[in-house]
Amino acid sequence: MWSRRGHGWRIAALTTIGTAIVLPLVVFVLGPNMPPGKGTPVATSQVTDNTVLLVVMTPFTVFILVYLGYALTAFRAKPGEEGLDGAPLRGHFRSQVAWLASTTAAVLFLAIFGTTELLADNGAGGGAGPNPVTKPGGAPLPVQVIGQQWEFTYRYPTYGGVETATLVLPVGRKIAFHVTSLDAIHSFWAYELGVKADANPGVDNIAYVETKKISTFHVRCAELCGLWHGYMSDTGHVVSDADFASWIAARKRQFAPVMKYLPKYSSSYNPDPTFRAG
Amino acid sequence: MRRRRLVEFNLLTGVVLGIVGFYVGWWLGHLVKAPSLDYFDDTGQNDIALFVAYFTGVVGFLVGLGFANYPVQRMLGKPPSLREKETEGIGRYFGLCTDHKVVGIQYLIGIGAFIFIGGLNAMLIRFELLRPTHLAWNGNNYLTLVGLHGTMMMGMMTSGILGPFANYFVPLMIGARRMAFPRIEALTFWLLMAAGTILMTALAFGGFPTGWTGYAPLSVQANMGMDAYIAFFALVGLSMTLLGLNMLATVITMRAPGLAWGRLPIFVWGTVSTSVLMLLAAPVLISTLFMLALDRTAQTGFFNDQAGGSPYLYENLFWIFGHPEVYILALPGMGIVLELLPVFSRKPLWGYRLAVTGLLGITLLSFLVWQHHLFVSGINADLRPFYMLSTELISLPTGFIFVCALGTLWAGRIRLTVPMLFALAWVFNFLIGGLSGVFLSDVPSDVTTHGSFFSMAHFHYTIMGGLVFAFFGAVYYWLPKMTGFELDERLGKLHFWVMFLAFNSTFGPLLVIGFLGMPRRVVTYAGYLQGANEWVSVSAFVLGASMLVFVANLVWSQVFARVPAGANPWGSKSIEFQLPSPVPVHDFDRIPTFGPDPYPYGGIEEAGFDGTRPAVSPARPTP
Numbered sequence: 001m002w003s004r005r006g007h008g009w010r011i012a013a014l015t016t017i018g019t020a021i022v023l024p025l026v027v028f029v030l031g032p033n034m035p036p037g038k039g040t041p042v043a044t045s046q047v048t049d050n051t052v053l054l055v056v057m058t059p060f061t062v063f064i065l066v067y068l069g070y071a072l073t074a075f076r077a078k079p080g081e082e083g084l085d086g087a088p089l090r091g092h093f094r095s096q097v098a099w100l101a102s103t104t105a106a107v108l109f110l111a112i113f114g115t116t117e118l119l120a121d122n123g124a125g126g127g128a129g130p131n132p133v134t135k136p137g138g139a140p141l142p143v144q145v146i147g148q149q150w151e152f153t154y155r156y157p158t159y160g161g162v163e164t165a166t167l168v169l170p171v172g173r174k175i176a177f178h179v180t181s182l183d184a185i186h187s188f189w190a191y192e193l194g195v196k197a198d199a200n201p202g203v204d205n206i207a208y209v210e211t212k213k214i215s216t217f218h219v220r221c222a223e224l225c226g227l228w229h230g231y232m233s234d235t236g237h238v239v240s241d242a243d244f245a246s247w248i249a250a251r252k253r254q255f256a257p258v259m260k261y262l263p264k265y266s267s268s269y270n271p272d273p274t275f276r277a278g
Numbered sequence: 279m280r281r282r283r284l285v286e287f288n289l290l291t292g293v294v295l296g297i298v299g300f301y302v303g304w305w306l307g308h309l310v311k312a313p314s315l316d317y318f319d320d321t322g323q324n325d326i327a328l329f330v331a332y333f334t335g336v337v338g339f340l341v342g343l344g345f346a347n348y349p350v351q352r353m354l355g356k357p358p359s360l361r362e363k364e365t366e367g368i369g370r371y372f373g374l375c376t377d378h379k380v381v382g383i384q385y386l387i388g389i390g391a392f393i394f395i396g397g398l399n400a401m402l403i404r405f406e407l408l409r410p411t412h413l414a415w416n417g418n419n420y421l422t423l424v425g426l427h428g429t430m431m432m433g434m435m436t437s438g439i440l441g442p443f444a445n446y447f448v449p450l451m452i453g454a455r456r457m458a459f460p461r462i463e464a465l466t467f468w469l470l471m472a473a474g475t476i477l478m479t480a481l482a483f484g485g486f487p488t489g490w491t492g493y494a495p496l497s498v499q500a501n502m503g504m505d506a507y508i509a510f511f512a513l514v515g516l517s518m519t520l521l522g523l524n525m526l527a528t529v530i531t532m533r534a535p536g537l538a539w540g541r542l543p544i545f546v547w548g549t550v551s552t553s554v555l556m557l558l559a560a561p562v563l564i565s566t567l568f569m570l571a572l573d574r575t576a577q578t579g580f581f582n583d584q585a586g587g588s589p590y591l592y593e594n595l596f597w598i599f600g601h602p603e604v605y606i607l608a609l610p611g612m613g614i615v616l617e618l619l620p621v622f623s624r625k626p627l628w629g630y631r632l633a634v635t636g637l638l639g640i641t642l643l644s645f646l647v648w649q650h651h652l653f654v655s656g657i658n659a660d661l662r663p664f665y666m667l668s669t670e671l672i673s674l675p676t677g678f679i680f681v682c683a684l685g686t687l688w689a690g691r692i693r694l695t696v697p698m699l700f701a702l703a704w705v706f707n708f709l710i711g712g713l714s715g716v717f718l719s720d721v722p723s724d725v726t727t728h729g730s731f732f733s734m735a736h737f738h739y740t741i742m743g744g745l746v747f748a749f750f751g752a753v754y755y756w757l758p759k760m761t762g763f764e765l766d767e768r769l770g771k772l773h774f775w776v777m778f779l780a781f782n783s784t785f786g787p788l789l790v791i792g793f794l795g796m797p798r799r800v801v802t803y804a805g806y807l808q809g810a811n812e813w814v815s816v817s818a819f820v821l822g823a824s825m826l827v828f829v830a831n832l833v834w835s836q837v838f839a840r841v842p843a844g845a846n847p848w849g850s851k852s853i854e855f856q857l858p859s860p861v862p863v864h865d866f867d868r869i870p871t872f873g874p875d876p877y878p879y880g881g882i883e884e885a886g887f888d889g890t891r892p893a894v895s896p897a898r899p900t901p
Contacts, residue, residue: 100677
C-alpha cells in the first residue's frame with residue numbers, strides 16, 4: 001500500500017507529458033491571441049509579456065492539476081476502508097525545498113522580467129505620472145486627454161491648443177498622452193493601443209505609445225466615474241500624416257471662434273464653477 | 279431562574295429604540311446651521327442630519343439590546359457577572375448573549391441573510407447585462423446595485439468565517455469556556471447587523487454611485503446614499519477591529535495548560551493571522567471614512583485637489599486597508615481548507631510549520647503591496663518595480679498553503695464527503711484565482727487588465743471561489759455539531775456540483791471578457807460581447823439557484839428531517855467532535871489537557887473510528 005515511489009514517478013511523468021503537450025499550445029496558439037493585440041509596439045510587447053506569464057505558469061498549473069487528479073484517483077478510500085487512516089506523514093523536507101526553490105525562481109524571474117519590460121517600453125503604455133522614469137527618444141507628439149463627467153476631450157498643444165471631441169493620431173509617430181481630469185477620477189483606456197492611464201484632477205499623468213498602422217481603436221473609461229460611466233466610450237483613429245494634417249487644420253478653422261472661451265493650455269486645470277462659457 | 283422584568287432587553291426593544299434614535303438624530307442634525315456649510319434645502323440633502331441620525335440610531339439600537347446595562351450596573355457598584363450567559367431557550371438568540379456558541383449561530387444566520395441580499399443584487403446586475411444596451415435599470419440604479427453588492431459582500435464576508443466558526447470553535451479548540459471579552463463578542467455581531475440595515479437604507483436616499491471602493495472625489499460629490507456606505511463601512515471596520523482584538527486576546531491568554539503555539543489546530547492559526555490583519559487594517563478604514571464624512575459635511579478638503587488635498591490620498595488610504603482586507607477574506611478560507619483536508623484524508627496535516635509560515639508570511643506581505651491597485655494611476659511610477667516584486671512575492675507563502683494542501687492528500691484514504699468536495703474545489707478555484715492574479719501583478723499586463731472584468735473575475739475566483747467555497751465546506755462540516763442534526767448529503771452534493779460548475783462557467787468566461795476589453799461596473803458594453811455576457815448571466819442565475827438548493831437543504835434537514843448527527847459524524851479527532859452535539863452550554867466540565875499533536879491520524883489500518891485515539895482526553899460534560 002505505501003510503496004510511494006511509484007506514485008511520485010507517475011506524477012512526474014504525467015506532469016512532464018502534460019507540460020510538453022500544453023506548452024506548445026500556449027506558445028503557438030494561445031499566446032499570439034493574447035490581448036491587447038499587436039496594434040502598436042507597446043501592445044505587441046504586452047502580448048509577449050502575457051505569453052511569457054502563461055509559459056511560466058504552465059508547468060505549475062499542470063503539476064497541480066495532475067497531482068489533484070492522480071491523488072483523487074489513487075488515494076481514494078476503497079469500499080470497506082472508510083474507517084481506516086492514511087499514512088502518518090508530517091512533511092518531506094526535500095519536496096518542500098524543491099517547491100520553495102522552484103516557486104522562488106519563477107517569482108524572481110517574473111519580477112525581473114516585468115521590470116525590464118516596464119523600463120524598456122517607457123512605462124509599457126501605463127500612466128507613469130508627471131515625470132516618467134524613462135522617456136522615449138525624439139520628440140513625441142503631445143496629446144492632452146481631459147476626462148470629465150462623462151466624456152473625454154483631446155487637446156493638441158502643438159497645434160494651438162485646439163480641443164476636439166474625437167481622438168485622431170498620425171501614423172508612425174511617438175505619442176505622449178497627458179491625461180488629466182476636471183472632476184472625478186477617470187481612466188483613459190485605449191484598448192488596441194495598449195494604453196491605460198488614470199485621469200486625476202490636478203495631475204498630469206503621462207503615457208507613451210508609438211502608432212504603427214492606420215486603424216481605429218476603442219477608447220473607454222476604466223474607472224468608475226458616476227452616472228454615465230457605462231456610456232463613456234468613443235472611437236479613435238490612427239490616420240496617415242497627410243490626413244492628420246488636413247484634419248487638424250480643419251479643426252483649427254472650425255473651433256477658431258470659440259478658442260477664446262477655452263482656458264489656456266496647461267498640464268492640469270482648476271475648473272472655476274462660477275465661470276460660464278459663451 | 280431570572281426575575282421577570284417589565285421591559286426585557288431584546289431585539290424588539292433594540293429595533294424600537296434604534297428607530298426612535300434615528301429620528302431624534304435626524305431632528306437634531308437639522309438644528310445645525312452655519313453659514314460656511316452647504317445646505318441643499320431644495321433637494322432635502324442634509325448629510326449632517328443623516329450622519330447624526332445613523333449615530334444616534336445605532337446607539338439607540340445597542341442600548342435597546344441591553345449593551346448599556348452592564349456598564350451602568352458596574353458604575354452603580356454591582357459585582358461583575360456574566361449573567362447574559364445564563365439564559366436558556368430560543369429567546370437568547372434574539373438579543374445580547376455572551377455565550378460564544380449562541381453568537382456563532384447568530385452570526386451564521388445574520389450574516390447569511392445579508393449575503394443572500396448581496397447575492398440577489400448580483401442576479402439583478404447580471405440581468406441588466408443580458409443586453410449590451412439599456413435593459414432594466416437606469417444608470418443610477420445599476421450603479422447602486424453594483425455598489426450594494428460589492429459593499430455588502432466585502433463588508434459582511436470579512437466576518438463570514440471568523441464570525442460564525444471562529445467564535446464558536448476557537449474557544450473549544452483552545453480549551454476555553456468563553457472568549458476573552460464576551461460582551462465585545464456580542465457587540466461585534468450586533469454592530470454588523472446595524473451596519474447591514476444602514477447600508478440597505480442607501481436605497482431610500484438615492485443610492486450611491488461609487489462601488490465598494492468609494493473613490494473620492496466621486497464619493498464627495500455623490501448624493502445622500504453615500505452616507506449610508508460610509509456609516510456601513512465604518513461600523514464594519516469597528517466590528518472587525520473588536521473581533522480581531524477579541525480573538526487575539528483569547529488565543530494569546532486563554533489557551534489550556536500545555537497547549538503550546540505549535541499544538542494549535544491550523545484553523546486557529548488562520549484565525550490569528552486574520553485577526554492581526556483586522557486589528558491593524560480596519561482602523562485605517564475607519565479614519566479614512568471619517569475624513570470622507572468630514573469632506574462631505576464640514577467641507578474639509580482632504581480629497582479635494584483644488585483645496586490642497588489629493589484624490590491619491592483616498593486611494594492610498596483605502597488600499598492600505600483594502601489589500602489586507604482581501605487577505606482578511608482569503609486567510610480564514612485557507613485555515614478551513616487545511617483543517618478539513620486532514621480529517622477526510624485521514625492523515626496529519628502535511629507540513630504544519632510550513633503552513634503556519636505561509637499564513638504569517640501572507641499576513642506580513644499583505645501590508646506591502648497596496649499600490650499595485652494604482653499601477654496606472656500615475657502615483658509613484660518609479661516604485662512600480664517594488665510593488666510588482668512584493669506582489670509576486672506573496673505567491674510564495676500562498677504556494678506554501680498549496681503544497682501543504684496537496685501533501686496532505688498524498689497516500690491518504692480520501693473520502694469525498696460534501697465538506698471535502700468544497701475543500702478540494704477551493705484548491706482548484708484558488709489556483710485559477712492566484713494565476714489570474716499574476717497578470718494583474720505584472721505592470722505591462724496590468725495595463726490591459728486593470729479595471730476590467732478580468733480583475734473582477736480574478737477577485738471573484740479568490741473570494742467567492744476561495745472564501746465562499748471554504749465557508750460552505752465549514753457549514754457542512756460543523757453545522758451538525760452546532761445544531762445536533764445532520765445536513766442531507768444528497769442535497770449537499772447536488773448543491774456542490776451545481777455551484778462548482780456554475781461558478782466556473784460564470785467567472786471563467788469573465789476572465790476572457792475582461793481580456794477582450796470590457797471595463798468593470800458598466801451598464802452598457804460593446805455589442806460583440808453580448809453572446810459571452812448572455813452565457814455568463816445564465817450561468818450566474820444557475821449559480822444563484824444552487825444557493826436555493828442549499829437553503830432547501832438547510833430547512834429540510836434542520837427543521838423537518840432532524841436526523842441526529844451524533845457526537846462525531848466525520849470520525850474527526852479535533853476536540854469539538856469529542857463533545858456531544860450540540861455542544862453543552864458550559865463546553866467542558868473540566869478544562870481538557872492537550873497532547874502534542876492536533877492531527878493524530880495515521881497508523882490505524884485495521885480498526886474503525888471507534889478504535890482511534892482521540893486527539894485529547896476531555897472530561898465528559900455532564901448532560
